[in-house]
Amino acid sequence: MIVPAAIDWSVIVPILPELLLVGVAIVLIGLDLFFPDQRQLLPWLTIVGSLCALIMVLGARPAVGFGGMFLLDGYAVVFKTICLATVIMTALMSEQFRNLIRMRQGEYYSLLMLSLVGMLLIASAGDLMVLYLGLELMALPIYALVGLHKQGRWTSEAAVKYFLTGGFASALLLFGMSLLYGLTGTTDISQIAEAISVRQLAGNSAMLAALGLCLVGCCFKVAVAPFHFWTPDVYEGAPTVITAFMSVAPKAAGFALFGRIFFFGLPHLHDHWGPILAVLALLTMAVGNITALCQRNLKRMLAYSSVAHAGYAVLGLLAGTAEGMAATMTYLVIYLFMNLGAFAILMLLTSADGSGDTLDDCKGLATRHPLAAAMMLVFLFSLTGIPPTGGFIGKFYLLKAAFMAGYTLTVVGAVLFSAISAYFYLRVIRYMYMNDPVQQTGLVASSGMYATLVLCLLGVLGTGIFPGSLLNWTVALLAGL
Amino acid sequence: MSIPLLSTLIFFPIVGGLSLLAVPRHQTGTIRLMALIISLIELLLTIPLIVLFDKSTHAMQFRELHPWISALNINYSLGIDGISILFLVLTALIIVLSILVSWEAVSEKVQEFFIAMLLLEGAMMGVFCALDFFLFYVFWETMLIPMFLIIGIWGGPNRIYATVKFFLYTLVGSLLMLVGIILLYQNGGHTFDVLKLAGQPYSPHLQLVLFWAFFAAFAVKVPMWPVHTWLPDAHTEAPTAGSVILAGVLIKMGAYGFLRFSLPILPIASQKMLMPMLILSVIAIVYGAVICLAQTDLKRLIAYSSVSHMGFVTLGLFALNQRGVEGSILQMINHGLVTGALFLAVGMIYERTHSREISFYGGLASTMPVFAGFFMLFTLAAVGLPGTNGFIGEFLILLGGFECQPWLAVVASSGLILGAWYMLWLYQRVFFNEVKTSMQGLAQLNLREILILSPMVILILWIGLFPNGLLSFMHVSVSHLLEQVHGSGLVQTSVISGLTMHP
Numbered sequence: 001m002i003v004p005a006a007i008d009w010s011v012i013v014p015i016l017p018e019l020l021l022v023g024v025a026i027v028l029i030g031l032d033l034f035f036p037d038q039r040q041l042l043p044w045l046t047i048v049g050s051l052c053a054l055i056m057v058l059g060a061r062p063a064v065g066f067g068g069m070f071l072l073d074g075y076a077v078v079f080k081t082i083c084l085a086t087v088i089m090t091a092l093m094s095e096q097f098r099n100l101i102r103m104r105q106g107e108y109y110s111l112l113m114l115s116l117v118g119m120l121l122i123a124s125a126g127d128l129m130v131l132y133l134g135l136e137l138m139a140l141p142i143y144a145l146v147g148l149h150k151q152g153r154w155t156s157e158a159a160v161k162y163f164l165t166g167g168f169a170s171a172l173l174l175f176g177m178s179l180l181y182g183l184t185g186t187t188d189i190s191q192i193a194e195a196i197s198v199r200q201l202a203g204n205s206a207m208l209a210a211l212g213l214c215l216v217g218c219c220f221k222v223a224v225a226p227f228h229f230w231t232p233d234v235y236e237g238a239p240t241v242i243t244a245f246m247s248v249a250p251k252a253a254g255f256a257l258f259g260r261i262f263f264f265g266l267p268h269l270h271d272h273w274g275p276i277l278a279v280l281a282l283l284t285m286a287v288g289n290i291t292a293l294c295q296r297n298l299k300r301m302l303a304y305s306s307v308a309h310a311g312y313a314v315l316g317l318l319a320g321t322a323e324g325m326a327a328t329m330t331y332l333v334i335y336l337f338m339n340l341g342a343f344a345i346l347m348l349l350t351s352a353d354g355s356g357d358t359l360d361d362c363k364g365l366a367t368r369h370p371l372a373a374a375m376m377l378v379f380l381f382s383l384t385g386i387p388p389t390g391g392f393i394g395k396f397y398l399l400k401a402a403f404m405a406g407y408t409l410t411v412v413g414a415v416l417f418s419a420i421s422a423y424f425y426l427r428v429i430r431y432m433y434m435n436d437p438v439q440q441t442g443l444v445a446s447s448g449m450y451a452t453l454v455l456c457l458l459g460v461l462g463t464g465i466f467p468g469s470l471l472n473w474t475v476a477l478l479a480g481l
Numbered sequence: 482m483s484i485p486l487l488s489t490l491i492f493f494p495i496v497g498g499l500s501l502l503a504v505p506r507h508q509t510g511t512i513r514l515m516a517l518i519i520s521l522i523e524l525l526l527t528i529p530l531i532v533l534f535d536k537s538t539h540a541m542q543f544r545e546l547h548p549w550i551s552a553l554n555i556n557y558s559l560g561i562d563g564i565s566i567l568f569l570v571l572t573a574l575i576i577v578l579s580i581l582v583s584w585e586a587v588s589e590k591v592q593e594f595f596i597a598m599l600l601l602e603g604a605m606m607g608v609f610c611a612l613d614f615f616l617f618y619v620f621w622e623t624m625l626i627p628m629f630l631i632i633g634i635w636g637g638p639n640r641i642y643a644t645v646k647f648f649l650y651t652l653v654g655s656l657l658m659l660v661g662i663i664l665l666y667q668n669g670g671h672t673f674d675v676l677k678l679a680g681q682p683y684s685p686h687l688q689l690v691l692f693w694a695f696f697a698a699f700a701v702k703v704p705m706w707p708v709h710t711w712l713p714d715a716h717t718e719a720p721t722a723g724s725v726i727l728a729g730v731l732i733k734m735g736a737y738g739f740l741r742f743s744l745p746i747l748p749i750a751s752q753k754m755l756m757p758m759l760i761l762s763v764i765a766i767v768y769g770a771v772i773c774l775a776q777t778d779l780k781r782l783i784a785y786s787s788v789s790h791m792g793f794v795t796l797g798l799f800a801l802n803q804r805g806v807e808g809s810i811l812q813m814i815n816h817g818l819v820t821g822a823l824f825l826a827v828g829m830i831y832e833r834t835h836s837r838e839i840s841f842y843g844g845l846a847s848t849m850p851v852f853a854g855f856f857m858l859f860t861l862a863a864v865g866l867p868g869t870n871g872f873i874g875e876f877l878i879l880l881g882g883f884e885c886q887p888w889l890a891v892v893a894s895s896g897l898i899l900g901a902w903y904m905l906w907l908y909q910r911v912f913f914n915e916v917k918t919s920m921q922g923l924a925q926l927n928l929r930e931i932l933i934l935s936p937m938v939i940l941i942l943w944i945g946l947f948p949n950g951l952l953s954f955m956h957v958s959v960s961h962l963l964e965q966v967h968g969s970g971l972v973q974t975s976v977i978s979g980l981t982m983h984p
Contacts, residue, residue: 366590370506381626386652387619393550396615396659400553403663411663415656422652426629426645434633434641471552 032106074477158237364437661694721828805881
């Protein structure tokens with residue numbers, strides 16, 4: 001008879017935030033089921049739970065758990081912070097959408113939590129298995145969230161489309177991972193990097209196939225062209241609050257995945273994936289920015305704009321340097337504030353049935369609600385990349401990192417596409433400030449919405465005017481200090 | 482210095498502008514008054530600057546240096562020399578007048594307008610004070626936001642086209658400069674400090690690449706031919722205050738950029754590119770002037786005359802000698818005053834008639850004699866009549882030009898003749914000829930308007946008669962700049978120091 005060894009409970013210390021969130025998710029379902037009168041507690045429970053997890057993550061010491069499968073390093077901390085902050089703000093904004101999700105509040109918040117756990121796992125993954133596990137845990141709840149609003153015109157289509165492309169991308173990624181395992185004999189990411197260097201697998205054709213498959217899978221997840229086709233339809237079809245969430249948190253998690261595989265796992269193949277990513281980044285910026293020019297639906301425009309921003313964020317990754325990785329991470333932090341802010345204003349504009357998100361609807365917003373218009377102005381200039389907003393600092397850091405790594409032409413291209421993007425961001429400002437309003441009704445915002453807007457505004461201006469501490473934070477965490 | 486004067490200059494209007502948010506939106510009178518008081522205090526703040534400025538050194542004065550983004554070695558570094566100090570005063574003055582002239586002209590979104598004006602003032606001050614290339618770029622681009630709004634919200638009928646064109650032209654140029662800045666950072670010892678970046682031995686090829694990258698931003702702003710096409714639209718469609726700021730300060734920044742960055746950091750390229758720059762300048766002078774002759778719109782004519790006058794400025798700059806450069810700096814101030822004054826005057830008459838068509842006017846001299854007198858003086862200054870400031874600037878520039886490329890200077894001189902032609906012809910059509918019925922009964926200038934125009938008259942005559950007052954600020958800084966460009970050795974002593982005219 002085998003006596004099981006005593007369990008060393010200290011191994012769970014690094015994953016305490018994840019465990020907490022799983023617990024919160026279960027409590028959320030229970031609360032919804034058994035205490036339907038207490039539903040107004042759901043968002044607050046979500047927020048408090050995420051906030052506790054955020055504090056735990058920020059206060060945690062670097063640690064390795066489960067034999068190197070779970071890494072709580074600086075890299076993980078930054079991405080976890082982004083995802084947790086996004087969920088907190090999404091929960092704050094959700095109050096505005098209470099009517100829309102009235103029937104399924106319990107599911108809504110618990111799915112949000114579970115997806116969050118998946119993202120945190122991706123950020124911390126030290127092993128391909130954990131990486132894939134996190135990816136699926138993140139993606140499955142989001143498929144459901146996209147289709148949550150059953151009466152919406154496009155939601156079912158969006159959900160199915162997202163599910164199919166997402167599943168396809170996961171399959172490709174898994175195929176690539178299995179090839180990596182076959183070639184190196186391990187699923188541990190740091191050991192893969194070591195094996196490639198020691199056994200000189202860089203030129204191996206099977207290795208290149210693995211690289212290609214992983215690349216395509218990752219590109220699907222962060223919506224890098226030409227693998228972005230699902231983005232506009234899904235973003236437009238999903239409830240706006242979910243779109244806001246999806247355009248930031250899963251994207252950041254996608255970049256965490258990207259970085260874990262390419263920056264940590266395949267640095268010796270940088271000669272191969274660097275130039276490919278440079279071309280893809282340019283293509284993404286071109287597709288995102290040029291297509292956004294001809295959108296009259298704001299939500300769809302922001303969807304294409306988020307495609308373009310994935311292109312900018314790739315600039316840091318493709319540099320293959322620590323500075324580049326830090327730049328991408330910094331950019332994602334800033335992007336969190338400016339994109340959520342823009343979506344929050346869009347949510348203010350849209351009525352409960354999801355209509356009212358075209359350019360014409362923001363006509364004369366400066367007269368209807370001067371404060372909302374002024375905030376949108378800041379977010380849009382930040383998305384364009386004009387100082388003194390955070391968007392400029394983030395973009396500058398990315399351009400500098402890519403430039404220092406020798407991608408001069410990519411940088412020049414990025415700069416020109418950035419100028420093109422100014423046109424459609426400015427068009428919104430034109431409609432807000434330089435046209436007379438068609439509707440005279442005021443806008444109603446919940447207190448959670450105000451809180452989100454203020455947080456986003458402070459974030460955008462704070463990172464723009466005092467960017468030093470943010471930059472030092474990402475650089476120091478990445479260097480493992 | 483214990484008091485950070487330059488930071489105060491930059492942030493006082495910004496904080497002041499934001500404090501306007503505290504005033505309820507409908508109290509427009511209070512908002513106007515507060516904006517005026519803030520801008521007046523800002524103008525007073527420049528007085529200690531002038532008094533304490535040491536004219537005998539080329540070193541940067543009133544230095545402030547604090548680390549800003551330590552991860553990238555970016556500093557909050559401010560300082561001024563004889564080249565930039567005058568622009569600070571000009572900016573403060575122009576803003577006061579612009580706020581005064583918008584007193585009644587701006588009636589919608591009043592709060593936003595004055596906030597935008599004051600934020601713009603802070604950013605413009607920052608541009609002229611920044612000694613860190615990154616910081617400079619931040620202020621340079623920040624300016625675009627309020628300017629975009631000022632033209633787009635309070636401008637004329639075609640304002641949206643004009644403001645988007647203005648924004649995109651400037652943005653493309655600036656972004657190319659941004660790439661240049663990163664390239665410079667990479668090759669200049671990983672710093673953005675302008676003083677450290679100057680005087681490093683960059684290869685001639687690198688210098689040429691950087692020169693054109695910077696050219697993209699500065700030439701659009703000046704604007705030099707052939708990237709001037711945003712200017713007529715923007716100047717014409719902007720509200721009076723916007724036109725005055727554009728003509729008075731904003732377009733000077735392009736030339737200032739050449740002076741502060743291109744010439745000292747890239748001396749070899751500047752010398753190599755001397756001929757193309759001079760030719761572009763001369764084209765701008767003649768082309769701008771000829772186009773003026775064909776204009777039927779008052780503001781558009783003055784806008785095109787700016788293209789011509791800024792051609793003189795860049796001609797003087799790239800003559801790369803003491804007289805040319807000093808003349809060109811002086812001419813920037815002059816042009817700011819004179820063209821600013823012309824736009825102010827046109828704005829006043831537009832408020833009365835709501836027409837910018839030249840053919841609409843006629844015989845204004847008999848119905849508004851005081852106004853005609855003011856306008857006459859501004860016209861003569863724009864033409865460059867001796868005794869007004871315009872003469873000194875253009876004379877110095879042409880002197881410098883003759884020393885450098887006599888033939889080009891001869892062609893450029895034709896710009897003066899054309900200038901006299903279109904300006905005097907304009908004056909004739911608007912103020913003389915038979916009195917049109919629509920000119921009857923127009924209100925005379927009120928006290929506020931006379932108060933706006935009077936400082937311009939005083940400055941135009943004062944600089945025209947005693948140019949040394951301004952030139953003395955820049956002698957040392959300009960000769961140091963030219964030393965940097967030509968390498969040590971070729972220092973020309975200023976001949977102009979004794980040149981003052983007495984009527």
